[in-house]
Amino acid sequence: xxxxxPWRRSRDPYAIWISEIMLQQTQVKTVLPYFDRWMALFxxxxxxxxxxxxxxxxxxxxxxxxxxxxxxxRTAQVLVQAFGGQFPKELDPVLKLPGIGRTTxxxxxxxxxxxxxxxxxxxxxxxxxxLVALEVPPGEAIDRLWGISERLVxxxxxxxxxxxxxxxxxxxCTPKHPDCPSCPWRTDCQAYAQGVQTQVPKAVVRSPLxxxxxxxxxxxxxxxxxxxxxxxxxxxxxxxxDFPRWRVGR
DNA sequence: AAGTCGGGGCG
DNA sequence: CGCCCAGACTT
Numbered sequence: 001x002x003x004x005x006p007w008r009r010s011r012d013p014y015a016i017w018i019s020e021i022m023l024q025q026t027q028v029k030t031v032l033p034y035f036d037r038w039m040a041l042f043x044x045x046x047x048x049x050x051x052x053x054x055x056x057x058x059x060x061x062x063x064x065x066x067x068x069x070x071x072x073x074r075t076a077q078v079l080v081q082a083f084g085g086q087f088p089k090e091l092d093p094v095l096k097l098p099g100i101g102r103t104t105x106x107x108x109x110x111x112x113x114x115x116x117x118x119x120x121x122x123x124x125x126x127x128x129x130x131l132v133a134l135e136v137p138p139g140e141a142i143d144r145l146w147g148i149s150e151r152l153v154x155x156x157x158x159x160x161x162x163x164x165x166x167x168x169x170x171x172x173c174t175p176k177h178p179d180c181p182s183c184p185w186r187t188d189c190q191a192y193a194q195g196v197q198t199q200v201p202k203a204v205v206r207s208p209l210x211x212x213x214x215x216x217x218x219x220x221x222x223x224x225x226x227x228x229x230x231x232x233x234x235x236x237x238x239x240x241x242d243f244p245r246w247r248v249g250r
Numbered sequence: 251a252a253g254t255c256g257g258g259g260c261g
Numbered sequence: 262c263g264c265c266c267a268g269a270c271t272t
Contacts (some may be wrong), residue, residue, distance in 0.1 A: 023267040030266090066257030067270080101269050116254060121267045138252095166267055175265065176261080203264095 002160075002167055003028070004037055013087035017075075020107045021068050021099060028105040028170070034063055049076040064203045070131055070233065071099025089113055102146075110158035118149035119162050123169025129201035130173060133190035137204045 002008070007019035007030065010106070018038055022031045041059050048056070053073055060069035072100040075097045079085055088094050094105040106119035125138045128148050134141060148159040153161050172179050180192050219227035 020267065025255090025266055025268055026257080027266050028258070062257070064258085068268095071269085087267080099269065103268065107267060119267080122265080123267070162267095164270085250257070 002163055006032070008111070008163065011112055013108060015039060016111045017025070017087065017100075017108050018072070020104045020111075022063065022236070023071055023106065024068060025065065026063060034060075044075050045079050045087075048073065049080040050079065068099055074098045077099070085114065090117070092119060107162065110153070110162040114157070114159040116153045116155045117162075118153050119165070120146050120149050121166065123166045123173075124149060126175065126201055127165065127169045127173045127185075130178070130197050131185065131189050131190035133194055133196065134201055137202045139204060227240040 007015055007020075010016065010233050019031065022034055022038075024217050026160055038059055041055075042051060051073070053070070057066065057069050060066060063069075078097060079087065082092075083221065086174075089109070091105055094100055095102065100108070103121045106117040106205045107121075109115045109117045110119070120142075125145055128134070128145050131136050132148065134145075138145060141219060149165075168183070168185070176198070178197050180186055180197060182190070183192075184190070186192055189197070191200045221227075
């Protein structure tokens with residue numbers, strides 16, 4: 001019952017890599033229009049590697065977490081220069097690529113090459129936590145959760161299993177209102193057996209967000225044009241105060 | 251271990 | 262308004 005998504009129609013590692021990066025902390029519905037535009041603009045890793053960084057950032061505009069776009073561009077250049085434009089098929093070299101961590105590496109290697117590499121994204125964390133009725137917040141049991149994901153992924157069906165795993169979390173085993181009656185793992189789920197599926201995973205106790213009072217200046221001329229200064233490569237609020245000719249007083 | 255980085259959806 | 266989303270990276 002897998003969702004029919006554009007990047008699932010492809011087994012091109014490039015297209016799958018792009019989708020995995022776009023999907024980091026970003027919902028499928030948000031990614032859909034960006035993915036199609038991106039593949040039209042940058043159809044291959046060679047085209048992306050040769051593109052201007054401003055053009056790459058423009059195509060990413062609105063998705064947020066802009067270091068993802070800069071890392072995509074850098075990685076495209078690494079792939080062309082050091083890997084002959086081919087995406088590596090082993091975990092170690094993939095993990096060295098900028099912007100690709102363990103979950104994204106597993107997502108790419110399983111979807112593109114059907115390798116049994118585990119994943120542990122937000123969906124999978126929640127599904128496993130409920131499956132074993134995890135007693136602590138997932139952050140305190142990361143190693144155990146990775147171990148379970150690794151033992152579950154079948155040697156010959158990494159692609160189907162990992163995608164089904166994420167689909168289950170995204171469509172059935174949802175955070176607030178899991179649809180347990182239609183869940184294929186219902187009879188294996190310890191949280192369901194104990195009737196605590198909505199209380200697992202346990203929430204992290206986080207300190208309250210501080211409230212800060214700030215001043216904002218918007219410069220508009222008579223023609224209605226607005227002054228815009230591009231942010232630095234790294235840093236947002238932190239780097240803001242380092243702009244040349246900016247001075248911040250109290 | 252805790253911060254940083256974003257825009258959008260949802261109840 | 263607060264939480265969550267196919268996390269990675271720095272400090």
